Amino acid sequence: MTIVAIANQKGGVGKTTTAVNLAAALAERGVRVLLVDVDAQGNAASALGAPRGVRPNIFDALLGGVALEDCILATGTERLDLVPSSLDLAGAELDLAALPEREQRLAAALGGVRGRYEIILIDCGPSLGLITLNALTAADQVLIPVQCEYLALEGLAALIDTIARVRRQLNPSLCMLGVVATMYDGRTRLARDVADELRRHINTLFETIIPRSVRLGEAPSHQMAVLQYAPNSRAAEAYRELAEEVLARLNSG
Amino acid sequence: MTIVAIANQKGGVGKTTTAVNLAAALAERGVRVLLVDVDAQGNAASALGAPRGVRPNIFDALLGGVALEDCILATGTERLDLVPSSLDLAGAELDLAALPEREQRLAAALGGVRGRYEIILIDCGPSLGLITLNALTAADQVLIPVQCEYLALEGLAALIDTIARVRRQLNPSLCMLGVVATMYDGRTRLARDVADELRRHINTLFETIIPRSVRLGEAPSHQMAVLQYAPNSRAAEAYRELAEEVLARLNSG
Numbered sequence: 001m002t003i004v005a006i007a008n009q010k011g012g013v014g015k016t017t018t019a020v021n022l023a024a025a026l027a028e029r030g031v032r033v034l035l036v037d038v039d040a041q042g043n044a045a046s047a048l049g050a051p052r053g054v055r056p057n058i059f060d061a062l063l064g065g066v067a068l069e070d071c072i073l074a075t076g077t078e079r080l081d082l083v084p085s086s087l088d089l090a091g092a093e094l095d096l097a098a099l100p101e102r103e104q105r106l107a108a109a110l111g112g113v114r115g116r117y118e119i120i121l122i123d124c125g126p127s128l129g130l131i132t133l134n135a136l137t138a139a140d141q142v143l144i145p146v147q148c149e150y151l152a153l154e155g156l157a158a159l160i161d162t163i164a165r166v167r168r169q170l171n172p173s174l175c176m177l178g179v180v181a182t183m184y185d186g187r188t189r190l191a192r193d194v195a196d197e198l199r200r201h202i203n204t205l206f207e208t209i210i211p212r213s214v215r216l217g218e219a220p221s222h223q224m225a226v227l228q229y230a231p232n233s234r235a236a237e238a239y240r241e242l243a244e245e246v247l248a249r250l251n252s253g
Numbered sequence: 254m255t256i257v258a259i260a261n262q263k264g265g266v267g268k269t270t271t272a273v274n275l276a277a278a279l280a281e282r283g284v285r286v287l288l289v290d291v292d293a294q295g296n297a298a299s300a301l302g303a304p305r306g307v308r309p310n311i312f313d314a315l316l317g318g319v320a321l322e323d324c325i326l327a328t329g330t331e332r333l334d335l336v337p338s339s340l341d342l343a344g345a346e347l348d349l350a351a352l353p354e355r356e357q358r359l360a361a362a363l364g365g366v367r368g369r370y371e372i373i374l375i376d377c378g379p380s381l382g383l384i385t386l387n388a389l390t391a392a393d394q395v396l397i398p399v400q401c402e403y404l405a406l407e408g409l410a411a412l413i414d415t416i417a418r419v420r421r422q423l424n425p426s427l428c429m430l431g432v433v434a435t436m437y438d439g440r441t442r443l444a445r446d447v448a449d450e451l452r453r454h455i456n457t458l459f460e461t462i463i464p465r466s467v468r469l470g471e472a473p474s475h476q477m478a479v480l481q482y483a484p485n486s487r488a489a490e491a492y493r494e495l496a497e498e499v500l501a502r503l504n505s506g
């Protein structure tokens with residue numbers, strides 16, 4: 001079983017969209033997947049048609065002594081389950097900070113479900129605080145979505161430094177699964193320039209590029225992944241391609 | 254003098270873009286403006302052509318005992334100054350939490366510059382943690398950018414609740430300046446539906462809608478506000494209109 005954290009402190013780059021649609025594409029291909037939402041906004045639940053604001057949730061598993069397997073919800077997608085987030089996470093950094101082994105809480109919680117899923121994806125919020133550190137400490141791999149925008153390039157170096165620091169101090173087995181370019185609009189010179197820049201500097205960049213597509217914005221309002229909402233769209237195809245590349249990288253070791 | 258916090262915990266909705274271009278539009282109109290960046294990513298500096306990573310910065314003013322006026326940088330725009338952010342802010346929540354009156358640190362720091370500027374804008378990061386609470390406690394008004402996307406609507410109720418809580422517990426004079434719709438692409442039904450939804454439910458919605466425009470993505474790579482980079486663009490016009498509406502609301506009390 002592999003745990004993949006989907007992280008980037010820059011906001012709105014497509015972390016949740018990638019977590020939800022990659023999870024759905026892997027499940028469609030026969031993989032048993034668990035999606036864990038550690039972002040207080042809890043967008044993953046609504047994007048998958050799961051109820052929002054339910055208990056127990058990830059907050060109860062991290063701080064309330066509830067077993068993580070008791071927080072698992074089924075989704076509208078076969079072979080894809082979800083551990084929902086909680087608004088209470090917004091204040092959880094301070095609670096977590098006071099605990100021993102505060103960075104290891106999620107890794108310990110996930111220990112209980114290791115046998116039930118082949119891949120666990122963790123959707124992180126736009127932060128490099130203690131909750132994202134928990135995700136990076138629990139993970140075997142990190143997937144970084146990067147929007148094809150100039151400002152999104154700026155934070156990438158700081159993020160890669162943080163991942164290296166986590167590998168040195170908290171999780172020696174953490175690897176970089178790769179960087180995926182998102183919201184690519186080939187009609188704009190800006191997106192082409194940013195994609196070129198990524199190809200020049202990032203050696204783990206995925207071949208698959210996720211196009212800017214209104215289908216990805218519409219799918220959450222229909223409470224389903226784009227693979228169900230618009231199965232023949234370029235966006236759905238792109239996430240299926242990404243799933244193939246992810247599996248190839250995970251299987252090649 | 255008025256302090257306006259630009260906040261929304263949803264990532265990538267146009268907080269920095271609005272902070273930078275509204276500040277530039279107000280300065281163009283003759284208003285003396287200070288932009289304070291409290292987001293660890295520090296995107297405001299590069300979007301305005303100010304150097305990144307300088308000291309002293311907002312971290313030194315909040316936690317290092319440095320006077321805020323000693324952290325002020327000039328920008329490429331006349332009548333617009335900047336207090337730059339710091340990567341160290343990413344870990345500052347835990348340091349701040351241990352201090353007395355931890356939510357009032359920014360309000361106290363801004364006390365020293367009250368007479369020098371007519372408007373102070375605070376660019377917040379994608380969070381509702383202690384640093385954003387500092388901004389909401391220091392502010393007289395809150396401006397909320399909302400992307401015309403379904404997922405961006407979800408967090409709005411939680412944000413408005415948080416603002417009401419801050420008004421009750423920390424800052425009785427905090428008012429809602431308004432909500433501004435951003436990244437509006439009129440060709441998509443999604444954006445039209447979201448804008449309709451905002452008009453129906455948000456009575457402080459600005460008339461001005463910021464269109465989706467690649468000029469706004471390009472301007473930061475040229476280290477200037479869109480008002481200088483593409484002064485006759487729809488995007489520049491929209492931020493000038495927003496500045497007029499903001500001034501009208503501030504002056505009508």
Ligand SMILES: Nc1ncnc2c1ncn2[C@@H]1O[C@H](COP(=O)(O)OP(=O)(O)OP(=O)(O)O)[C@@H](O)[C@H]1O
Binds near residue numbers: 016214218404405
């Ligand atoms: N390729 C795409 N094309 C068009 N829209 C997209 C694409 N990917 C994501 N979106 C939309 O852009 C917005 C931001 O995406 P998303 O919420 O997945 O980003 P995020 O990184 O998870 O944000 P946050 O930092 O708030 O957690 C959402 O409204 C989503 O529907």
Ligand SMILES: Nc1ncnc2c1ncn2[C@@H]1O[C@H](COP(=O)(O)OP(=O)(O)OP(=O)(O)O)[C@@H](O)[C@H]1O
Binds near residue numbers: 151265268463466
């Ligand atoms: N109206 C617009 N049209 C097109 N692109 C835009 C628009 N507004 C902002 N952008 C671009 O979208 C991206 C997100 O905007 P921005 O960084 O201002 O959002 P933010 O809310 O400050 O993000 P964060 O949550 O990370 O602080 C940036 O690359 C910016 O250049």
Ligand SMILES: [Mg+2]
Binds near residue numbers: 039125
């Ligand atoms: Mg998200």
Ligand SMILES: [Mg+2]
Binds near residue numbers: 268269270292377
């Ligand atoms: Mg920002």
